[in-house]
Amino acid sequence: MSAPEKSPEKSPEKLRERPFEAPWEAQVFALTVKLNEKGVFSWSDWTKTLGAELHEAPERPYYESWLAALEKITQANAVVSAPERLARIDAWDRAAKSTPHGQPILLENGARTDGPSYDFSPV
Amino acid sequence: MPHDDHDHPHNSELSPIELRVRALESILVEKGYVDPAAVDAIIQTYETEIGPHRGARVVAKAWTDPAFADWLKRDASAAIASLGYTGRQGEHMVALFNTPYLHNMVVCTLCSCYPWPVLGLPPVWYKSPPYRARAVKEPRTVLAEFGVTLPEGKEVRVWDSTAEMRYLVIPERPAGTGGWSEEQLAAIVTRDSMIGTGVAGAPT
Numbered sequence: 001m002s003a004p005e006k007s008p009e010k011s012p013e014k015l016r017e018r019p020f021e022a023p024w025e026a027q028v029f030a031l032t033v034k035l036n037e038k039g040v041f042s043w044s045d046w047t048k049t050l051g052a053e054l055h056e057a058p059e060r061p062y063y064e065s066w067l068a069a070l071e072k073i074t075q076a077n078a079v080v081s082a083p084e085r086l087a088r089i090d091a092w093d094r095a096a097k098s099t100p101h102g103q104p105i106l107l108e109n110g111a112r113t114d115g116p117s118y119d120f121s122p123v
Numbered sequence: 124m125p126h127d128d129h130d131h132p133h134n135s136e137l138s139p140i141e142l143r144v145r146a147l148e149s150i151l152v153e154k155g156y157v158d159p160a161a162v163d164a165i166i167q168t169y170e171t172e173i174g175p176h177r178g179a180r181v182v183a184k185a186w187t188d189p190a191f192a193d194w195l196k197r198d199a200s201a202a203i204a205s206l207g208y209t210g211r212q213g214e215h216m217v218a219l220f221n222t223p224y225l226h227n228m229v230v231c232t233l234c235s236c237y238p239w240p241v242l243g244l245p246p247v248w249y250k251s252p253p254y255r256a257r258a259v260k261e262p263r264t265v266l267a268e269f270g271v272t273l274p275e276g277k278e279v280r281v282w283d284s285t286a287e288m289r290y291l292v293i294p295e296r297p298a299g300t301g302g303w304s305e306e307q308l309a310a311i312v313t314r315d316s317m318i319g320t321g322v323a324g325a326p327t
Contacts, residue, residue, distance in 0.1 A: 019170060020170070020244075024144040026166040027166070029165075029166070029244075030162040030163075030165035030166045034157045034162060035151070035157065038156055038157075040156065042286075043214070044285075047233060050235075054233075054234055062247075062251075067147075071143070074151075079151070079156060080147060080151065085150065086146075088145075088146035088147075088150055089143060089146040093142055097135065098134065099135045100134060100135070103135075105135055105137065107149055
């Protein structure tokens with residue numbers, strides 16, 4: 001066997017592949033790591049929750065199960081309630097749809113104008 | 124009928140998944156559970172710094188430094204931490220040494236537990252239901268699909284990772300690499316060889 005000329009530090013592409021296929025996958029991964037570091041849930045509770053989601057829908061893309069697990073565990077730990085989450089999904093949807101393409105989507109632009117307004121101020 | 128802005132072609136649209144992620148993140152940030160800069164830092168770390176080149180360094184050191192290899196066998200967490208690679212979830216690391224009589228292979232049947240500090244995040248196949256189900260039931264068949272054929276008499280041991288226990292396979296050092304430097308050796312340690320679905324020195 002002949003010795004390779006480059007060290008792995010010099011040719012990282014050989015050993016690494018992109019860990020995330022889309023930015024949102026990276027976001028949910030990092031949120032989970034931070035919440036665990038904050039002590040919101042133990043890593044073993046996390047793997048149980050994720051394992052249950054993977055088991056329930058084996059054909060679902062991996063990070064979609066990860067997201068579903070994160071929604072469940074934050075709800076179970078009373079960090080984010082379901083109504084709160086659903087209202088916020090609506091708000092982001094309205095914000096996106098009222099934002100011209102190419103401009104940053106801001107949550108303020110998703111405030112309701114046709115009904116009771118949702119309070120976005122920090123708790 | 125009023126004009127429906129929702130169908131306006133020049134406005135933005137977020138996919139249902141992106142909406143859910145943004146919703147969760149914005150609430151967590153508002154409530155002070157996460158700091159957006161810290162979230163970005165984690166992503167940056169896993170995308171650029173942490174990867175199998177770290178595990179390759181551990182393996183190459185184990186091949187060239189018997190005292191380090193011995194330390195790895197006794198207390199892999201500490202030996203690996205001495206190189207600056209520490210876990211975030213307080214997990215224990217175990218180093219599994221392959222020998223001419225034993226081949227080790229790692230899986231997580233529950234989800235995708237993986238030794239992040241030394242290998243980065245797992246490849247897609249490691250997280251897939253078929254690998255998780257079949258690695259335990261028919262390891263030799265799975266290995267063959269990875270192009271690894273082991274001699275008849277060689278034992279295959281499959282290790283199921285958990286939240287608390289993460290495994291790093293120390294592959295056998297290929298013949299003909301006597302006198303190589305640690306750096307040269309690290310370059311032939313593939314990621315798959317450290318999961319046990321490959322052998323060192325073989326292309327992945």
